[in-house]
Structure formats: structure tokens, C-alpha cells
Amino acid sequence: MINKICCIGAGYVGGPTMAVIAQKCPEIQVTVVDINETRIARWNDEDVNNIPIYEPGLVDVVRETRGRNLFFSTEVDKAIEEAEMIFISVNTPTKTYGVGKGMAADLKYIELCARQIARVAKTDKIVVEKSTLPVRTARAIKDILDNTGNGVKYQILSNPEFLAEGTAVEDLHAPDRVLIGGDTQTEEGRNAMQALVDVYAHWVPKGQILTTNVWSSELSKLTANAFLAQRVSSINSLSELCEVTEADVDEVAKAIGMDSRIGPKFLKSSVGFGGSCFQKDILNLVYIAKSYGLDEVADYWEQVIIMNDHQKARFASKLISTLYNTVSGKKIAFLGWAFKKDTNDTRESAAIYVADILLSEQAKLSVYDPKVQEHQIYFDLDYLATRSEEENKNGVTVTNDPYESCKDAHAIAVLTEWDEFKDLDWQRIYDNMLKPAFVFDGRRLLDGDQLKNIGFSYHTIGK
Ligand code: NAI
Structure with a gap:
């Protein structure tokens, strides 16, 4: 006992x-x-x-x-x-x-x-x-x-x-x-x-408590995270194909997810997975496989990370090219900084990497996240060491009001799927933005048709 x-x-x-x-x-x-x-x-x-x-x-x-x-x-x-x-x-x-x-x-x-x-x-x-x-x-x-x-x-x-x-x-x-x-x-x-x-x-319940030898248990955790991340990278890889073929990745996900062998969960296309675990655990798996000389196994899993990095970079590139190939001096509003909704954890959040690319293109960012504190946002950017702390301070403002973030912005990027973003007064946001008013929905969260009716130029992933 x-x-x-x-x-x-x-x-x-x-x-x-x-x-x-x-x-x-x-x-x-x-x-x-x-x-x-x-x-x-x-x-x-x-x-x-x-x-x-x-x-x-x-x-x-x-x-x-x-x-x-x-x-x-x-x-x-x-x-x-x-x-x-x-x-x-x-x-x-x-x-x-x-x-x-x-x-x-x-x-x-x-x-x-x-x-x-x-x-x-x-x-x-x-x-x-x-x-x-x-x-x-x-x-x-x-x-x-x-x-x-x-x-x-x-x-x-x-x-x-x-x-x-x-x-x-x-x-x-x-x-x-x-x-x-x-x-x-x-x-x-x-x-x-x-x-x-x-x-x-x-x-x-006893039936749900599984006992195994210690090695199986250790390896199962890495395997579970690798499989989960792989599903995200798999659907994200197809989101890019959807964009050039007029298929809709949500429709594809629904169609395949109804197959009981595949299942519906973890098939949401997005700007890429974040969080402290997926990337680190897969890299770790890759490293272990390599250390045993299992190069094919290592390469197989490494591709999950490569695809995720590509998805983040691709989102930023699309935003830049749509804004007439320059974001220099333009205000871009970031809705969301946490790596997913309902957490204040920002580790490996896609928002950090998208921000880093846009800052390198001299964009001015205005970030709103309902749970992430200002110092954390600067910490995340400073940690990358791409530019000085002062440059990050100059390039980024943090607000506690989403309307303030979006005011006079050229574009809005939705980086976290917080529910409250769906209920914002999008007409009010539109009225206070520069025109054309662009929305880049990295989470497929918003009602694109409604936004287009208001007048937004709405862009999302996999459609
Ligand atoms: P965390 O960074 O939030 O917490 C770890 C804590 O350990 C820190 O507060 C640190 O100060 C403390 N610490 C480090 N060395 C110490 C020491 N010698 N003595 C006392 N305290 C010490 O990390 P998190 O997210 O809780 O993750 C912990 C582990 O759980 C990691 O291995 C992670 O991969 C795993 N994990 C994380 C999940 C997640 O969703 N965050 C989910 C499942 C597993």
C-alpha cells in the first residue's frame, strides 16, 4: 500500500x-x-x-x-x-x-x-x-x-x-x-x-490498465506520439494537393474518416502541429533508430517533421505572396499564439515560426491570445535568436483586445483555434482594417462564406 x-x-x-x-x-x-x-x-x-x-x-x-x-x-x-x-x-x-x-x-x-x-x-x-x-x-x-x-x-x-x-x-x-x-x-x-x-x-477500470515490460512501455509513448503527428502531417500533405486540384481537405478528411479502419480523429488540416512533445519525441525516435543503424526507419519518421516544417513555411509564404509579395512595414494581426486552444502553452507553436518568417520580411505583428502572457511571446521569439531582443520588441506588439490587434491591419492570421475567435464581430473588424482586408485562417476555424460576404479576402488551408 x-x-x-x-x-x-x-x-x-x-x-x-x-x-x-x-x-x-x-x-x-x-x-x-x-x-x-x-x-x-x-x-x-x-x-x-x-x-x-x-x-x-x-x-x-x-x-x-x-x-x-x-x-x-x-x-x-x-x-x-x-x-x-x-x-x-x-x-x-x-x-x-x-x-x-x-x-x-x-x-x-x-x-x-x-x-x-x-x-x-x-x-x-x-x-x-x-x-x-x-x-x-x-x-x-x-x-x-x-x-x-x-x-x-x-x-x-x-x-x-x-x-x-x-x-x-x-x-x-x-x-x-x-x-x-x-x-x-x-x-x-x-x-x-x-x-x-x-x-x-x-x-x-481494471481493463484499461495495461501492464507490459518496461521497454514496450517506454517505446509505446514515442510510438503513440509519432502516429498522432503522422496523421497530422499526412492530412497536411494532402491539403497542399487539395489547393491545386479544387478538392477540399475537410471533405476528404470526412470521407476517409468514416472508414472505421481510419477513424475521424486527428484529421484536421492546419498550419502545422506544435507543442512540446510531437517534434521532440519523433526526433528522438529518429535518433534512436539511427543509432541502431536503422536508416530507413529513421528516414520514414523524419518525413513527418519535414512535412510539418513545410506546412508552417508554406502558410507564411502564401500570406506574403498574396499581399503582393511584400509585407514590409505592413501590420499583420495574429489571432492566437498558443500551440492549440485551451492551453497557455506555446512551446513549438506554429505561430512562433510563422511570426519569425514574417518578421524577417519586416512585417509589423500585433498579437492577441486569450491566455498567453506578453512576456512569453517575446521570450519565444528571442529564444529563436534570429534577431535581437530589441528588434523583436520593435516588430511585435501584444494586446489584450482582438479588435485592437486587427485595427488598421493589412491581414489577419489565425494561428490558434480558440473558440472565441468564431464569435468576434467580424463586420466591426472588417470596417477597421485596411482594404483589401485579408484573412489567412491557419486552422480552418472561421466561416469563410460569411467572411467573404462581409468583404474579406479569405484564404485557408486545403481549399
Ligand atoms: P515542464 O517543463 O512543464 O515541467 C517540467 C518541470 O520539471 C519544470 O518545472 C522544471 O523546473 C522541473 N525540473 C527539472 N529538473 C528538475 C529537478 N532536478 N528537480 C526538480 N524539478 C525539476 O514539462 P512537461 O510538459 O510537464 O513535461 C514533462 C515530461 O512529460 C516530458 O518528458 C514530456 O515529454 C512528457 N509529457 C508531456 C506532455 C505534455 O502535454 N506536456 C504529455 C505527455 C508527456
Whole structure:
């Protein structure tokens, strides 16, 4: 029986996941720790609306559990020492240096966690990989943990998280499946797996809790993300063909999606996928395949990324060519900066890359996003290091009013599919724009016919 859980990493995964575990398992004390003091302070903010992650429904779960059996802290050692089960939910970004730069997952944060656990633990621990990790990482973690010489016994489990940002709470409450990988060959391994099964069994039907060996579990997460991203790139590749053949990509998607072997989900054409996971996990898969000499496997999956990059660049090019081949000095309104609706996460958002191209063409951008803060937008652009911080400041303004963003603009680019954009007063927007007034709908979100009737020159993807 598990009484105390610790989770290292209070991010988009650690925060919501542990909040739901605490909610569903009131007898378990769950402590989420992070080295980022600001983040922890926000999780502990008296006003629960100030928690650092925006997810529909999350505030309610945190309000119910925080201080009852859910705690946020920067005292990592203490939480490790007390817990019987430790989740590692730290970031695993793509490496930006050395061997595997731009492809391999950077495991330094994972290794630091393993070393910290090894240093601190005095009692046996079940260590759960919650972060998405390259297949065979559990081996490295075990090596570090088993070589401390202090007699503490560890079991390593892989329990990848399949939640989608924007629907995290819903996904955690009713997951399609929970995957638990462990050492199926030993009794200790099976017991550890059972302990984690028992946690999830508080609310997840037993049939949906899948147990496998640890390597299958690690690889399944990379595979799931690769398949999901592949569907987006597949439909996006056809969107370009639709545009030259008068086919409509939404009609094609509907027609194929009704085939039960294909299914209707994840067939929405767009300016390209973003988010912290798809690109990083596929690059990681490509890198692993290459490192085993499986070049064809690597090339196959790399094409998903190539197509996604093409889709983002193509959207920007189309906007520029439609605006008479120059956007220099022109105001372009950006509706949306988050990588998808219902999240404030901007990591790898298509908006960043489209903005970067337009800024290089000397456009003036005015960005509105309902949940993303101004400093984040500048941070994202500065991070690319394409131009100086000052140049980014000069090229981009951020507003908290969509009408202000669109006022006197030559064109509007819809980069995130926020529902509220559908309900804007488009006549008012049209009246206040320069003419011809262009809309480039990167999400196929708006009613194109309605916009054309108002007088807009409406352009979208795959039509
Ligand atoms: P995140 O960047 O939002 O959060 C990670 C947190 O870990 C940060 O707050 C960081 O300060 C903290 N951290 C790093 N090293 C630490 C250490 N040594 N001690 C204490 N805290 C430390 O990342 P996110 O999005 O939560 O992702 C975490 C993992 O989950 C990644 O491997 C990701 O691939 C995976 N994942 C992410 C999903 C998503 O939708 N964001 C979905 C499924 C999996």
C-alpha cells in the first residue's frame, strides 16, 4: 500500500497528473516538488486562479485537494525521503549541444533526479518514469540507483502520460488506457507494478490498465506520439494537393474518416502541429533508430517533421505572396499564439515560426491570445535568436483586445483555434482594417462564406 507519493517536476504533466491522483486517492499524500521556486509559489498562490498552468477544470481539482492531500514544495530531498513512490516528471527537451544535437532527448534532468534520489533515499522506493523517455532509459536510471551501496532497493516503472494539453483533466479522469511497464520477470517487479495499478484502480477500470515490460512501455509513448503527428502531417500533405486540384481537405478528411479502419480523429488540416512533445519525441525516435543503424526507419519518421516544417513555411509564404509579395512595414494581426486552444502553452507553436518568417520580411505583428502572457511571446521569439531582443520588441506588439490587434491591419492570421475567435464581430473588424482586408485562417476555424460576404479576402488551408 502506497501512503506517500512524491512527484519531481511541477509542469504541464506533473501538476495536473498529481492533482488528479490526489483527488481520486484521498488517503494518499501527494507532494509535487520543483526546483523552480516561482512555479511552486504560483501553485501555492492563495488565489487558486493564479496556478501556473491553464487547463479547463484544473482549478477545481486543485481547490479540492490542495492542502488536503496535495502539496507543492521546493523541498525536493524531504519529499523524496518520505515517499514510497517517486514519479519523475521533469522535462526531456531535445538536446541543443554535443552528440545528438537537435535530435536526441536531453536526459540530464532525468539523470540529476536519479542521482538525487540515490543520494537521499534511506528506504526502498518505487521510481516511476512519467517523463517521456527514449527506450532503454530505465536501464540507466537503475544503474545509477543500484550503485549507491547504501542497501536501498529500487524498482523502476515506466508509466508514460498520454494526456493532451487543453483536455488534460478530462483525459486524466477518463484515460483511454493507463500503461505501466516494469520488471515482469521478478516478484518484486510485479509487486511494484501492482502498487501502481492499485493507485490508478481508484478510478480507472481494471481493463484499461495495461501492464507490459518496461521497454514496450517506454517505446509505446514515442510510438503513440509519432502516429498522432503522422496523421497530422499526412492530412497536411494532402491539403497542399487539395489547393491545386479544387478538392477540399475537410471533405476528404470526412470521407476517409468514416472508414472505421481510419477513424475521424486527428484529421484536421492546419498550419502545422506544435507543442512540446510531437517534434521532440519523433526526433528522438529518429535518433534512436539511427543509432541502431536503422536508416530507413529513421528516414520514414523524419518525413513527418519535414512535412510539418513545410506546412508552417508554406502558410507564411502564401500570406506574403498574396499581399503582393511584400509585407514590409505592413501590420499583420495574429489571432492566437498558443500551440492549440485551451492551453497557455506555446512551446513549438506554429505561430512562433510563422511570426519569425514574417518578421524577417519586416512585417509589423500585433498579437492577441486569450491566455498567453506578453512576456512569453517575446521570450519565444528571442529564444529563436534570429534577431535581437530589441528588434523583436520593435516588430511585435501584444494586446489584450482582438479588435485592437486587427485595427488598421493589412491581414489577419489565425494561428490558434480558440473558440472565441468564431464569435468576434467580424463586420466591426472588417470596417477597421485596411482594404483589401485579408484573412489567412491557419486552422480552418472561421466561416469563410460569411467572411467573404462581409468583404474579406479569405484564404485557408486545403481549399
Ligand atoms: P515542464 O517543463 O512543464 O515541467 C517540467 C518541470 O520539471 C519544470 O518545472 C522544471 O523546473 C522541473 N525540473 C527539472 N529538473 C528538475 C529537478 N532536478 N528537480 C526538480 N524539478 C525539476 O514539462 P512537461 O510538459 O510537464 O513535461 C514533462 C515530461 O512529460 C516530458 O518528458 C514530456 O515529454 C512528457 N509529457 C508531456 C506532455 C505534455 O502535454 N506536456 C504529455 C505527455 C508527456
